[in-house]
Structures are given as structure tokens and as C-alpha cells.
Amino acid sequence: MPTIDRIDGYADELTAIRRDIHAHPEIGFEEVRTSGIVADKLKSWGIEVHRGLGGTGVIGVIKGKGSSGKRIGLRADMDALPMEENTNLKWSSKIPGRFHGCGHDGHTTMLLGTARYLAETRNFDGTVHLIFQPAEEGLGGARAMIKDGLFEKFPCDELYGLHNAPDLNHGEIAILPGPAMASADFFDLRITGYGAHGAMPERSKDAVIIATTLAQAIQTIVSRNVEPLQAAVVSITQIHAGSAYNVIPGEAHLCGTIRTFSKEVRTLISERIRTICAGIASAYQCVIDVDIRDTFNVLVNQVEQSKVVEEVARTIVNPANVITRTQPKMGSEDFADMLETIPGAYFWVGHDGSVPVHNPGFVLDDKILPIGASMFARIIETRMPAGGNA
Incomplete structure (x- = not known):
């Protein structure tokens, strides 16, 4: 089973959203325009929106069918890097010294694609909390949201996040149970x-x-x-x-x-x-x-949620492209702070990048947007199935 057809149908719109965010990058706790785009899109799809958590954070709430009471959080980061872009793309950064050189514009867009799909179908039993986080790049955005009462106001039983991976081939998805990032x-x-x-x-x-x-x-x-x-x-x-x-x-x-x-x-x-x-x-x-x-903190993927990611990934991409025997990364990610509170998993979506993240020439492949969005959506439908038990 490949990416979700309905989400594939959003591809052009998702690409346009991603490139717009890319052209107007905002660094940590300054994501005013970006969070505004996120909030407006969510509202246009009939999704309950909460703004200002952790500064510029945005929360979307989608209720599915039934009354299981289960709640799952999906998280994407929104911030750019304080560096120059050197890609010569038509949609390259219009703001000097600001660049989406880690692909957070893509992560935000993937979660927006998931949000639209879930809002249109609601083919799940429970509540989804869409967490659009500011300031992942060393500025403490996750901790700011947690301090502002993220999980008291929007409780989650499980939590999932992702990152693009230019060091993996297009169509590969990697997940590592246990300590995954330093x-x-x-x-x-x-x-x-x-x-x-x-x-x-x-x-x-x-x-x-x-x-x-x-x-x-x-x-x-x-x-x-x-x-x-x-x-x-x-x-x-x-x-x-x-x-x-x-x-x-x-x-x-x-x-x-x-x-x-x-x-x-x-x-x-x-x-x-x-x-x-x-x-x-x-x-x-x-x-x-x-x-x-x-x-x-050390990012630790729980075994149960890692298995969920692995099984879902096998329905989205070629099963041979699901990588579970990978090395932990010495890079760091503040989603770790959320995973210290809520059990969950963090995975990588490959895109054949010839240039690594945090390099002035980094380019994110828009073709992976439906893959990430489909992963998030199918995790929800798998863990909170309408009319059944996970």
C-alpha cells in the first residue's frame, strides 16, 4: 500500500505552502508569519486552533469518530536557521541571514497535509493534537511549550515526530528503538x-x-x-x-x-x-x-511506538526501504524533552539529498511531503482505528 491517495492529491498545494514558508524563513521564537500560515490553514479545514503556547507555538485539535478517549500527539518544528542560503532556487530565502537549512519548512508542511486529511476523513476513534513547535534549533522551544502546560492542556497518550534525511535514499524510512539521538x-x-x-x-x-x-x-x-x-x-x-x-x-x-x-x-x-x-x-x-x-536530552524511542512506525512505514513505502538497523545519531533534537514525558517515537524520511542539512546549499525534495504526511496519518488510523482496538 503506497502513500495515501487523498494526500497525494494535495501535493501541489503542499509544495506551494512549503515553498512560501521557505522563502520567508523565521528563526526560533520569531515564527510569527509561519505560525499565522499554520493557524489559518488549520482553521480553513475546520480544525480547532490554539496559539501562543511556548511563544509562537500552534496547537490543532481534531476529534475523530467514537469516544475511545485516546489522544495522540503529532509534532513538527517550524523554525529556520540564522544562516545564508546558497541554492539559487526561485523560492530561496528572501530574508538575509535566514534559511530553512534543516528542512523544518518541510516538516511543518507534512503535518499540515496530515491535518487536512484527518479533518476531511476523521477515520479514527480518539483525539489528535497537532503540535507545531517553535525554536527547535537549540533555543528550547519544546521546553517552552512544556513549561506553558502543553501536556496538561493537550494530554497525549503517545507522541510521534519526524525529520527529513538527505543521507537516506528517496523512499527510505528509518526508525531506531532506544537511544536514537545524543x-x-x-x-x-x-x-x-x-x-x-x-x-x-x-x-x-x-x-x-x-x-x-x-x-x-x-x-x-x-x-x-x-x-x-x-x-x-x-x-x-x-x-x-x-x-x-x-x-x-x-x-x-x-x-x-x-x-x-x-x-x-x-x-x-x-x-x-x-x-x-x-x-x-x-x-x-x-x-x-x-x-x-x-x-x-538524549532522544529515546520507545520500543512499542517504534514498532508502530516500522509497521506503518511498510505500508507507505517498499518494505525493503524500511531501515531498522541504523546507528544512533550524534546530532540532537529537542523532541527528546517531549519523549521524556510521553512515550513515542521519532523517525527519518529519506530524500536523496546530495547536500547535508545546515549547509548553505541544502535543498529539500518536495516529493517527500506526501510520504511524511501519509506516515503521520496512517499512524493515527492504526493506533486509533475507527470502530476497533489498536
Whole structure:
């Protein structure tokens, strides 16, 4: 059984919606136009709409046939990235420094396709909560919605989300039970030493030397403190210091990220960074301010809901294209915070992309829009069948 025929019939409209959102990208918590499009579309299809949850979040509520009382949430992210686009497409970004380089415009559009289909057919017994989330890109949109009472106001028994995957072939769907995406901490290390003339280093507490020493020491954490069978990454991604050829700077700023699948390893790495900073500060007679922020939790797919995704995927695409033996991803996703509260699953929809996400040349293939929309719709009809038990 392929994608749902009725949803295939929406393909041109979905493509137009996606390209409009793509041309007008908005970053986290600024998705005013995007959330307006979402709300207007939902209302036009007779769907109950709630706005403003978590800032610019939108919730759509669709009630099916019967009175089972079961409730399932479907989530899509809406935000763009603060980067330039370099695709030369007719529908490329019209806003400098803003780009849907992760395909969230596609995710939003897929869920809109699902919404229209479910509103027209209502061939399910229960309630669907459509969750259009702001600010997934490291800004805490999921936590903002949860803090605003998302699951108290719109309770869910199960929860499903998806992401496009340019590293998979078109027509492939991947699902991994258990830990599927890493946690992420972001950190800032601010060094305060003592500046001096470049010709008089003995009078300085050289922030550049301290920063490079610190960067190298931190790189030993994974190789010498983390058990080899555990997966972990610590990356220094920025170093800022100095502004002149003949001045030794007294201040430096390092930024980076920690990724792992284990709470224990996550704690260990944070503690080691603090210990290393304290030791280097003592050795170099400087001050190092440490700020480590819990940004994303480990995304854990529940076995039951992962099996649902797998079985549904086999009805949407060629069963040979359903991938269940895949490696966990070191990337992170704040849908993890929702899955800590509600059992669910997060899956990937492939589209033959030659360029990865977060690259200026990333292009999402509109042909996958009906696939994602059909996946969501059939999950609902499978888990809350009209007149029957799931």
C-alpha cells in the first residue's frame, strides 16, 4: 500500500505552502508569519486552533469518530536557521541571514497535509493534537511549550515526530528503538588573564596560551576519562581572543558542545571540564569562568511506538526501504524533552539529498511531503482505528 491517495492529491498545494514558508524563513521564537500560515490553514479545514503556547507555538485539535478517549500527539518544528542560503532556487530565502537549512519548512508542511486529511476523513476513534513547535534549533522551544502546560492542556497518550534525511535514499524510512539521538550541552569558557605588549610576554598572563592549553586538555576527556565502549564527543567550536598584532590579549572565550547517550558520561564530562578549568586557572594564575548548559536530552524511542512506525512505514513505502538497523545519531533534537514525558517515537524520511542539512546549499525534495504526511496519518488510523482496538 503506497502513500495515501487523498494526500497525494494535495501535493501541489503542499509544495506551494512549503515553498512560501521557505522563502520567508523565521528563526526560533520569531515564527510569527509561519505560525499565522499554520493557524489559518488549520482553521480553513475546520480544525480547532490554539496559539501562543511556548511563544509562537500552534496547537490543532481534531476529534475523530467514537469516544475511545485516546489522544495522540503529532509534532513538527517550524523554525529556520540564522544562516545564508546558497541554492539559487526561485523560492530561496528572501530574508538575509535566514534559511530553512534543516528542512523544518518541510516538516511543518507534512503535518499540515496530515491535518487536512484527518479533518476531511476523521477515520479514527480518539483525539489528535497537532503540535507545531517553535525554536527547535537549540533555543528550547519544546521546553517552552512544556513549561506553558502543553501536556496538561493537550494530554497525549503517545507522541510521534519526524525529520527529513538527505543521507537516506528517496523512499527510505528509518526508525531506531532506544537511544536514537545524543544529548547536547553547550558550554562557554571565559578566560581572564592579563594583557601586555607582544614584545613583553613575561608581563602577561597570556589568554591565547591559556585558551590553547585548555582546548587541548579538554580533548583528552573522551580518550582518557570516558570508557571506550561509550560514545561521546567534546568539540571546541569557537575561540575568540585578541585584536592586534602586537598585543597579547588578556581575555579569551572558548565555546563548544558535549554529545553522548549516557547521563553518567554527560555528568562525567561536565565535571572534568570544570576540574580542568580549575587546574589550568591555578597553574596560569588566571580566572576561568565556566558555563555549561543542558540544551538537549538524549532522544529515546520507545520500543512499542517504534514498532508502530516500522509497521506503518511498510505500508507507505517498499518494505525493503524500511531501515531498522541504523546507528544512533550524534546530532540532537529537542523532541527528546517531549519523549521524556510521553512515550513515542521519532523517525527519518529519506530524500536523496546530495547536500547535508545546515549547509548553505541544502535543498529539500518536495516529493517527500506526501510520504511524511501519509506516515503521520496512517499512524493515527492504526493506533486509533475507527470502530476497533489498536
